[in-house]
Amino acid sequence: MKNRALVLSTALVCAVTLGGCGLVPGGSGTRTVHIWLMKDSVSQDFLDRFTEAFEKQHPGIELDVAFQEWTGIGKKVTAALASDDAPEIIEVGNTQVAQYAESGDLRDLTLESVRDLGNEDWLPGLAEPGSISGSQYGIPWYAANRVVIYHKDLFAEAGVEEPPKTRAEWLEVSERLNTAGIDGIYLSGQDWYTLAGFIWDEGGELAVEKAGEWEGALHTPAALRGMDFYKRLQSHGSGPKDGDEETPPQAQVFAKGTVAQMIAVPSAATVIEQANPALKGKLGFFPVPGRTAAEPGAVFIGGSDLIVPENSAERAAAVEVVSALASDTWQLDLARTMNYVPNKTTLADELEGEESTSAMAAGAAQGRATPNSPQWANVEADNPIKPYMTAVLTGRDARRAARTASDRITAALLP
Numbered sequence: 001m002k003n004r005a006l007v008l009s010t011a012l013v014c015a016v017t018l019g020g021c022g023l024v025p026g027g028s029g030t031r032t033v034h035i036w037l038m039k040d041s042v043s044q045d046f047l048d049r050f051t052e053a054f055e056k057q058h059p060g061i062e063l064d065v066a067f068q069e070w071t072g073i074g075k076k077v078t079a080a081l082a083s084d085d086a087p088e089i090i091e092v093g094n095t096q097v098a099q100y101a102e103s104g105d106l107r108d109l110t111l112e113s114v115r116d117l118g119n120e121d122w123l124p125g126l127a128e129p130g131s132i133s134g135s136q137y138g139i140p141w142y143a144a145n146r147v148v149i150y151h152k153d154l155f156a157e158a159g160v161e162e163p164p165k166t167r168a169e170w171l172e173v174s175e176r177l178n179t180a181g182i183d184g185i186y187l188s189g190q191d192w193y194t195l196a197g198f199i200w201d202e203g204g205e206l207a208v209e210k211a212g213e214w215e216g217a218l219h220t221p222a223a224l225r226g227m228d229f230y231k232r233l234q235s236h237g238s239g240p241k242d243g244d245e246e247t248p249p250q251a252q253v254f255a256k257g258t259v260a261q262m263i264a265v266p267s268a269a270t271v272i273e274q275a276n277p278a279l280k281g282k283l284g285f286f287p288v289p290g291r292t293a294a295e296p297g298a299v300f301i302g303g304s305d306l307i308v309p310e311n312s313a314e315r316a317a318a319v320e321v322v323s324a325l326a327s328d329t330w331q332l333d334l335a336r337t338m339n340y341v342p343n344k345t346t347l348a349d350e351l352e353g354e355e356s357t358s359a360m361a362a363g364a365a366q367g368r369a370t371p372n373s374p375q376w377a378n379v380e381a382d383n384p385i386k387p388y389m390t391a392v393l394t395g396r397d398a399r400r401a402a403r404t405a406s407d408r409i410t411a412a413l414l415p
Contacts, residue, residue, distance in 0.1 A: 032062045033317050034087035036080075039067045041091060041304065046337045054324055061317060074099070074377070081105035086309035088318035094129045094305050097138035099374040106137040107308040112319055113139065117326050121344040125301030125367030132372070138305030139322050140343035142334055145299045145367050146194060146263050147359045149272070152284045154182060154260040163286035165293040167201075167229060174236035177260040185261040186253055187234045189241035189393045190386040193300040194263050194288075199226030200298035200368050201291055206385070207371040207409050214373045216409030218388060219402040227392055227402070234393060241393040244386065255279065263288065265302075266339060266356035285356045287363040301367030303340070335361075375413045384408035 037047075051063050066087070068076065074096070080086045081103050092100060100106060113119040113136040119127065122140045130138025150163065158177050164170040178184025187194070196206055204222030207214050217223055237259070240247070251268045253259060255275035262268075266285055273280045287296035306325065308318045324330060331342035332350055339357050341364040342348075348361035370376050379385075388405035392398045 030060055030062055031314055031317060032064050033089070033314050033321055034312075035063065035065045035089045035091075035321070036068050036077075036087045037065055037091050038073070038304070039069055041338075042334070043337055046334060049333070050325070050330060054321065058320065063321075078103065081309050081311070084311060086312045088308065088312045088314045089321060090307050090309065091141065091304045092138065092307055094126050094138065094140070094143075094301065094303050095370050095372075095376060097130045097305050097307065098132055098372050099377065100307060101132045101137045102374040105310050107310050107315055107319075108135045108137060109139055109308065109319070109322075110134075110136045112323065116323055118344065121346045123301065123341070123343055123345060123364050123367055125364065125369045126303055126305060126343055129369040129372055130305045138307055139326055141304045141306050141325060142331070142338070142340040142343060143301045143303035143364050143367065144265050144267075144340055145301045145360055145364050146197075146265055147285050147287055147356070147363055148261055148289075149254070149264055149266070149269055150261045150284050150286065151254075151257070151259065151279070152282050155284075158260070163284070164289050167289050167291055167297065170289045171232060171236070174233060174261065178236040181258055183237035183239075183259045183261075185233060185237045185263075186239050186250055186259040187230075187237055187263060188239045188243050188245045188247070188250060189234065190244040190389050191263065192244075192383065192385040192389060195226065195230050195385070195389060196300050196368070196370070197288060197298045198229045199223045202226045202229075205371070207373070207379075207413060209371075209373070214371060214375070214410065214413035216384075216406030216413075218385070218409070219399060219406045224398055224402060227389070227398060230389070231393055242390045251275070266360055269356065285359040287359050290366070296363045296366050298366045298368055299363045301341075301364060301369055371413075373413050375415065378412040379409055382412070384412075 047065065055061055055063065077090055077092065077100060081100060082105065117139065123143055126140030126143055130136055130140065154177060160173050164173045174184040202222040202225040204220050204226055205217045208217045250262050250264065251271040252275055254262050255272045257276060257279065269283045272283065288299055290297040306322045308315055312318060326343060328347060331347060334340055335342045335351060335357060341361045345365045351357045351361050384405040388401050391401040
């Protein structure tokens with residue numbers, strides 16, 4: 001999963017092997033669990049804490065963690081799955097599970113998910129992409145999703161006392177904030193992850209599966225309503241209509257001090273404060289508003305799932321490690337250490353008092369992932385959603401542009 005937050009951060013894990021049998025670490029009977037984690041997905045402190053605790057509880061197991069780069073990881077994982085010496089655990093982007101499961105080389109973890117891992121409480125945006133044809137191959141590990149980052153001083157100057165709770169209030173607040181020299185909201189024209197949430201709120205989809213085949217769905221009435229809301233919101237600022245959130249980098253734009261709101265993962269606040277230390281302590285966070293105040297709006301969830309290759313040497317031990325990493329104790333530790341969202345909706349209340357993470361967790365409960373097609377990466381490689389958005393924002397016929405984009409999505413999703 002690329003960007004995963006879109007700067008995001010992504011994935012992590014450590015591993016170990018089955019319980020003890022009285023084996024002495026370092027002795028001839030020691031078993032090694034090999035784990036692939038993505039670079040920067042977890043801090044060394046967290047990794048050290050987990051490894052020490054796990055190995056203490058599981059004598060005779062050694063963890064061997066290798067960090068991988070996102071660039072080229074798809075081919076590397078595919079090759080490992082087809083080999084005779086795959087690592088025991090691999091961290092993958094939540095939207096990548098389908099393409100790896102298609103090979104038939106992943107262990108089915110459905111039983112463990114139901115019996116041991118509390119799958120009924122998992123975030124849908126992590127759990128659903130890991131489930132293929134009713135079988136669970138990816139175990140949710142952590143999530144990150146977009147929230148609204150806002151400039152508290154600019155809100156106060158405009159007389160806005162509380163963040164908006166509904167989309168209608170959000171439009172009104174953004175319009176009030178959008179004054180001479182101030183962007184009510186900085187929203188780039190091609191931020192398709194944010195658009196996806198608005199489409200889902202309206203009951204639409206980016207693509208739908210019919211009789212085993214996927215079709216683009218941007219031209220449906222629900223999806224068009226989501227695009228219309230995006231257009232209205234985007235009009236209350238100076239975001240470029242023909243660029244995404246990295247062209248130019250929106251955090252750098254916000255750091256100038258003349259932007260009231262932007263939609264990003266909370267870690268963007270660190271980038272803003274580094275670029276403009278005067279903003280430290282002046283940034284707030286709230287979930288993307290929904291259609292009603294009853295619940296936040298839908299958001300795209302980026303994050304990681306853990307998979308266990310079928311041909312790895314220590315599959316049973318790998319499940320023990322995955323179970324530990326997915327446990328409530330280590331999920332909360334990881335969330336607080338890395339500012340991630342834990343994998344269960346039931347853990348969100350434990351993060352109260354941590355404004356940015358709490359806002360993210362509230363939104364994550366309404367989180368979704370991209371269509372669960374093994375070919376979805378083909379769509380993102382030459383993304384037709386971006387030019388579609390620009391076309392609508394620059395005045396072209398929305399229905400015609402949406403149909404063109406839907407047809408391109410359909411073609412990209414052909415097996």
